[in-house]
Amino acid sequence: xxxxxxxxxxxxxxxxxxxxxxxxxxxxxxxxxxxxxxxxxxxxxxxxxxxxxxxxxxxxxxxxxxxxxxxxxxxxxxxxxxxxxxxxxxxxxxxxxxxxxxxxxxxxxxxxxxxxxxxxxxxxxxxxxxxxxxxxxxxxxxxxxxxxxxxxxxxxxxxxxxxxxxxxxxxxxxxxxxxxxxxxxxxxxxxxxxxxxxxxxxxxxxxxxxxxxxxxxxxxxxxxxxxxxxxxxxxxxxxxxxxxxxxxxxxxxxxxxxxxxxxxxxxxxxxxxxxxxxxxxxxxxxxxxxxxxxxxxxxxxxxxxxxxxxxxxxxxxxxxxxxxxxxxxxxxxxxxxxxxxxxxxxxxxxxxxxxxxxxxxxxxxxxxxxxxxxxxxxxxxxxxxxxxxxxxxxxxxxxxxxxxxxxxxxxxxxxxxxxxxxxxxxxxxxxxxxxxxxxxxxxxxxxxxxxxxxxxxxxxxxxxxxxxxxxxxxxxxxxxxxxxxxxxxxxxxxxxxxxxxxxxxxxxxxxxxxxxxxxxxxxxxxxxxxxxxxxxxxxxxxxxxxxxxxxxxx
Numbered sequence: 001x002x003x004x005x006x007x008x009x010x011x012x013x014x015x016x017x018x019x020x021x022x023x024x025x026x027x028x029x030x031x032x033x034x035x036x037x038x039x040x041x042x043x044x045x046x047x048x049x050x051x052x053x054x055x056x057x058x059x060x061x062x063x064x065x066x067x068x069x070x071x072x073x074x075x076x077x078x079x080x081x082x083x084x085x086x087x088x089x090x091x092x093x094x095x096x097x098x099x100x101x102x103x104x105x106x107x108x109x110x111x112x113x114x115x116x117x118x119x120x121x122x123x124x125x126x127x128x129x130x131x132x133x134x135x136x137x138x139x140x141x142x143x144x145x146x147x148x149x150x151x152x153x154x155x156x157x158x159x160x161x162x163x164x165x166x167x168x169x170x171x172x173x174x175x176x177x178x179x180x181x182x183x184x185x186x187x188x189x190x191x192x193x194x195x196x197x198x199x200x201x202x203x204x205x206x207x208x209x210x211x212x213x214x215x216x217x218x219x220x221x222x223x224x225x226x227x228x229x230x231x232x233x234x235x236x237x238x239x240x241x242x243x244x245x246x247x248x249x250x251x252x253x254x255x256x257x258x259x260x261x262x263x264x265x266x267x268x269x270x271x272x273x274x275x276x277x278x279x280x281x282x283x284x285x286x287x288x289x290x291x292x293x294x295x296x297x298x299x300x301x302x303x304x305x306x307x308x309x310x311x312x313x314x315x316x317x318x319x320x321x322x323x324x325x326x327x328x329x330x331x332x333x334x335x336x337x338x339x340x341x342x343x344x345x346x347x348x349x350x351x352x353x354x355x356x357x358x359x360x361x362x363x364x365x366x367x368x369x370x371x372x373x374x375x376x377x378x379x380x381x382x383x384x385x386x387x388x389x390x391x392x393x394x395x396x397x398x399x400x401x402x403x404x405x406x407x408x409x410x411x412x413x414x415x416x417x418x419x420x421x422x423x424x425x426x427x428x429x430x431x432x433x434x435x436x437x438x439x440x441x442x443x444x445x446x447x448x449x450x451x452x453x454x455x456x457x458x459x460x461x462x463x464x465x466x467x468x469x470x471x472x473x474x475x476x477x478x479x480x481x482x483x484x485x486x487x488x489x490x491x492x493x494x495x496x497x498x499x500x501x502x503x504x505x506x507x508x509x510x511x512x513x514x515x516x517x518x519x520x521x522x523x524x525x526x527x528x529x530x531x532x533x534x535x536x537x538x539x540x541x542x543x544x545x546x547x548x549x550x551x552x553x554x
Contacts, residue, residue, distance in 0.1 A: 001038045001157050008422045009180075009187035013412070014040035014157070015405040017192035018398065019164055019177060020227075022051020022220075023390035024198035024381040026147045027098075028398025030105060032196075033154040035402040040190065042159040044182065044222060044489070047148040050160075051200065052220040053387060056141035058331035059126070059134045059260055060106065060113070061388035062099045066120075070131030079129055085534035086239035086549060087383075090369035091396075095384055098392035103135075109146030112139045124264040128282065128289035134264060136323075140331030162188065163489055164199070164226060166421050167378075168413040169234045174378040175411035177230075178421045182489045185429075187422050191412030194401040197373075198381035198394050199227035202246050202360040203500050205443070205493075207450045209358040210253050214447065217255040218248050218357050224493040225500030227382050228363055232503065236373045237366040237538040239549060241500075242507035243517035244364065247294050250357035252308070254339050259311075259354075261328040263287050265320055268312045269297070270351060271305040291518050297356050298456045310351035321348045359455055359518060361504050366536060371397045377408050428482035428491050436481035443494035445473050446501060454505055459523045460512075463505050470502050506544050507537050 002013040018028045021043030032039050043050045063076040077092045107113065114122040114136035123132040137143070152158070164179040176191045200223035205214040215221040228238055249259045249269070263286045268276045281296030282288025300306050313321050325347040330336045339345070345352060365380040367373050371393070373380055379397035382390060413421070453466035477495065482488040514520045515527030534549035 001040050008419060009189070011412075012040060012159075012188060012190045013192075013410065014038045014190065015193045016040070016398070016401050017042070017176065017190055017195040018198055018381075019167075019195060020051070020198035020200060020381070021045065021047045021158065021160070022198060022200060023053040023387055024200075024394030024397075025051070025196070026053075026144075026151060027102065027391040027394030028196040028198055028381050028401070029151045029154070029156045030147075030398070031395045032398040032402035033151075033156055035399075037402050037405045039156045039402070040159065040192075041151075041156060042162045042164060042177070042179065042190065044161065044163045046160040047151065047158050048145045051144070052202075052223065053390070054144045055220060055333060056331050057143060057387045058137050058140045058328040059387065060103070060137060061126075061133045061386055062103055062123075062135055063096060063131070063133055064100065064103075064121070068132065070129075071133070075130055085532070085551065086364045086366075088369055091367070091371060091383070094370075094396045095389065095392045098395045099388065102388075102391050102395055105150070106143070106147075109143075109150050110139075111137060111143055111146065114138060125287060126260045126264040128284055128287070128292075134260065136261070136328065137331055138327050141334055159188070163492060164230065165425050165492055167195075167230045167234050168417060169375050169378075170411045173376040173408065173411055176413055178413065178418065178425070180425050180488070182485055185426075185485050185488075187425055189413055189418050189421075191410055192377075193405040193408045193410055194377040194379065196379045196381045196394065196397045196401050197227055197231055197365065198397075199223070199230070201227060201382040201385070201390065202362050203228070203497065204358070204360050205497055206361050206447065206501055207359045207455055208447050209250060209255055210355055211255065214443075217360075218250055219246075219360060222493070225361065225496040228365070228503065229496050229499040231365055231373065231375070231378070232539050234375055235539060236375050236378065237536045238503065239364040239366055239534045239536055241361070241363040241503050241537055242511050242535055244362040245504070245518045246290070246360045246362050247518050248290060248357055249293060249297060249309075249311070249354045251339065252353040252355045255357065256329070256333040256336060259293075261324055262311050262313065262352075263293070265324060266313075266316055267324075268315070269293070269354070270310045270312050271300050272308050273305060275305070277305070294356055294518055295456065295520065301356070302457070307355065308353050309355065311354050312351040313347040314349065314351070318348070356456065359450075361500050370400045372400065377401075377404070425492070426488075427478070428480050428488055431479070431481040433479065433481070435479060437476060437479055439480060439482070439487055439490040439494050442473065442476055442480050442491070443497060446470065446494070446498050449473070450501060454508070454519075456518065457520050457522060459521060460509060463508055467502060467505050470498060470505070474498060474502075503537060503544070507535055507546070510535055510546050
């Protein structure tokens with residue numbers, strides 16, 4: 001890797017650029033290392049704690065090809081090809097092929113997987129899947145540190161605390177990126193041959209949960225949509241920006257993941273009348289797909305059967321209920337037991353009050369069998385779901401990026417582009433207007449608009465109004481002031497959130513049905529069989545351009 005100082009900052013040059021240092025970036029680096037190429041990772045946090053995985057994780061989904069029911073590639077491919085339009089069969093096959101190598105790496109890095117009495121991994125069924133694929137992790141908060149140590153030991157160069165603000169392409173090929181150090185303010189540009197986009201799948205802070213604290217959310221609050229918006233800006237289409245939204249049931253007033261463990265170990269969800277209701281909405285009850293639990297609970301609320309809602313674990317045996325509260329849940333969020341102590345929560349004695357949490361936005365980048373996007377040399381590292389999908393998706397993309405890097409020319413932004421982006425990045429620090437606003441003044445109204453017009457129950461006129469309101473907010477983009485570098489980071493995150501919300505709502509207006517996304521359109525309440533296909537949105541000269549991805553084209 002080369003690094004040259006300039007008046008405006010530092011210019012780096014690398015064969016493979018990994019955008020993001022979370023689970024996907026880690027996977028990409030581990031598979032790219034040792035293939036004879038220079039690798040540079042760049043991420044907004046530090047490698048040891050960045051990304052969703054930096055906060056911990058209690059499960060890793062793995063199909064291990066045993067003789068257990070549905071524990072094979074065919075079942076794995078069939079489930080994901082059926083449940084998500086936009087995947088290609090070869091992509092899912094490569095995810096499957098990466099599972100065993102990634103499990104091996106995790107164990108070598110000190111990750112503990114719970115085991116049965118016969119010594120094999122303890123796994124449970126989750127999210128409507130046909131087989132027991134979910135491995136339990138007792139020491140989940142330490143995963144990232146062990147993986148980071150492994151990556152650094154391989155000689156991979158890392159730019160910590162580096163917020164990426166723009167990607168560049170040249171002649172249809174990825175050319176690099178620019179951004180700034182969130183601690184020092186130094187602007188840098190990076191030239192590359194290939195790149196893996198690992199900037200995170202779930203974009204948070206788009207709506208609120210009941211706490212109205214945007215950083216108290218079920219996923220990392222620092223994933224704000226750059227995976228999609230930065231790629232979209234250089235011509236990468238997004239698949240299913242309309243229906244790939246995500247959410248989960250949360251402990252009341254306290255954002256954290258963890259419902260997978262409670263559901264798949266046998267927890268019952270109860271409404272305010274003490275009735276168990278989830279079998280009305282999914283044949284697998286609480287262990288069905290996440291969308292059905294979210295929308296089923298929301299429907300109960302609409303009908304007046306809650307809040308409150310509860311997850312009841314009192315019927316579980318002593319070992320399982322202790323495992324849930326004191327092993328799995330704290331693995332996702334270190335302060336979970338503090339929350340329990342403050343609220344007097346004890347799973348073995350009382351039901352846990354829960355709520356329908358915030359809505360995060362997602363999708364997939366259009367990519368070929370090897371996860372290469374239409375921008376040549378740019379690979380999609382975050383197209384697969386969960387910790388497993390992030391690490392394995394990065395692993396697959398990183399391997400292809402490294403193998404193809406030396407066959408492509410080194411490219412990078414021009415001097416003119418660099419100077420223009422430097423000015424854009426730092427402009428909020430220089431804004432001394434008496435009418436300037438803060439990043440909170442800019443970002444909070446985005447969530448207010450989305451909560452009011454476009455959350456779990458919405459309609460076409462409401463989404464049209466929401467877009468108009470978001471356009472109004474966008475008019476204040478040049479009036480935001482940063483008092484320090486932390487503010488500057490928050491401002492660029494807010495721009496990403498706004499851009500993704502607009503892409504999402506524009507796409508939603510194209511799909512006149514309910515039942516695929518995590519929302520109901522009251523003016524189109526039924527699922528339309530003719531829309532059993534993926535929606536592709538591309539950036540056109542006059543605005544978004546849409547096309548439909550027929551199932552046969554997958």
